[in-house]
Each structure stands twice: as C-alpha cells, then as structure tokens.
Amino acid sequence: MLNISQKKELVERLAKEVSESEISILIDYKGLDVLQMTDLRAQLRNEGARLEVVKNSLLNRASQGTDAALMKDFYKGPNAIIFSKDDPVAPARILVDFAKKNEKLEIKAGAFSGKLLTVEEIKHLARMPSKQELLGKVVYTLNAVPISFVNVLSGVPRAFVNVLNAIADQKEAA
Numbered sequence: 001m002l003n004i005s006q007k008k009e010l011v012e013r014l015a016k017e018v019s020e021s022e023i024s025i026l027i028d029y030k031g032l033d034v035l036q037m038t039d040l041r042a043q044l045r046n047e048g049a050r051l052e053v054v055k056n057s058l059l060n061r062a063s064q065g066t067d068a069a070l071m072k073d074f075y076k077g078p079n080a081i082i083f084s085k086d087d088p089v090a091p092a093r094i095l096v097d098f099a100k101k102n103e104k105l106e107i108k109a110g111a112f113s114g115k116l117l118t119v120e121e122i123k124h125l126a127r128m129p130s131k132q133e134l135l136g137k138v139v140y141t142l143n144a145v146p147i148s149f150v151n152v153l154s155g156v157p158r159a160f161v162n163v164l165n166a167i168a169d170q171k172e173a174a
Helices: 003-021 035-047 056-064 067-074 089-100 121-126 129-174
Strands: 023-028 049-053 079-084 105-110 114-119
Touching: 003 035, 003 049, 003 056, 003 121, 023 056, 023 067, 023 089, 035 049, 035 089, 049 089, 056 067, 056 079, 067 079, 067 105, 067 114, 079 089, 089 114, 114 121
Parallel strands: none
Antiparallel strands: 023 079, 023 105, 049 079, 105 114
C-alpha cells in the first residue's frame, strides 16, 4: 500500500509523463501472466514507449488537463496505460500485434492530439508506416528532385556532344 505522499508523487510523475506523451493507450491486461506482461513491456520499451499499471483513481487525477482525460470513461477494471513521447504508431502496432497473439489483452481506447481513439482507430493507426519510414520517404523525395534536375541539365550538353560526334562521323565517312 502506498501512503498519501507516495500517491502524490506517483500522480505528479504520471501527470508529467502523460502530458508530455504524444499518444496514450489504455488496455485491460486481466488474464496476462507475468512473462507476457514482461514481454509486452520489453517490446514497448524498445520502441520508446512505457507501460504503467496504476489504480484508476490515481490515473484519473494524473490525467486531468491532458489528452488522457478523454479516456476517463474507460477507467474501470484492471487498467494499464501506455504512453509514447516520440512515435504514436509504434505502441499501437505493438499492442495490436500482441493482442492478436494474446486474446486476453484488450485495447480499450487511446488519446492522440486531443482526440479520443476507438479500438478501430488504434488498429488503423497501427497499419500506418512508422515515423522512421515516413522520414525516409521524405529524404528520398527531397533527394530525387535535385538528382532529376541535374539529369535534365546534363541532357542538353550530352545531346550537343552527340550531334558533334555525328557530324564528325559524317565528315570522316565523306
């Protein structure tokens, strides 16, 4: 049991983490054993996300004034909250994949950019490319423009040299 000062510290820490997170997802972990929870935590940690099991009353206090407060209607039963500061897609993808393998895991809701996410929206988010993939595509696109421009510009002198070579070949043949 936590005393009041420990609860206040926990609420302050959770409030800070939830307010700084880009996405928060609420799950029901009832029925998962310790090994499964450890595996899930490790997968999330590898992608920069955290899973926190916390009492609903403390979570309700900590989420006040944040996007996670949108999920307060789902604060019933055994809950864990997942938050990620960097990539909103990675934790969604991990949870959806984990829920496919472990039917006891139930994704309840999520909060992202001031919007309450349903389970279907979280599944849709999980199918999106990751932040790294999107950044790679942007870099590729930005790199393709100057390369194409250089190819177009080099085409004119190349064509001119080909014409001069053709004229030289004609004069040699004559």
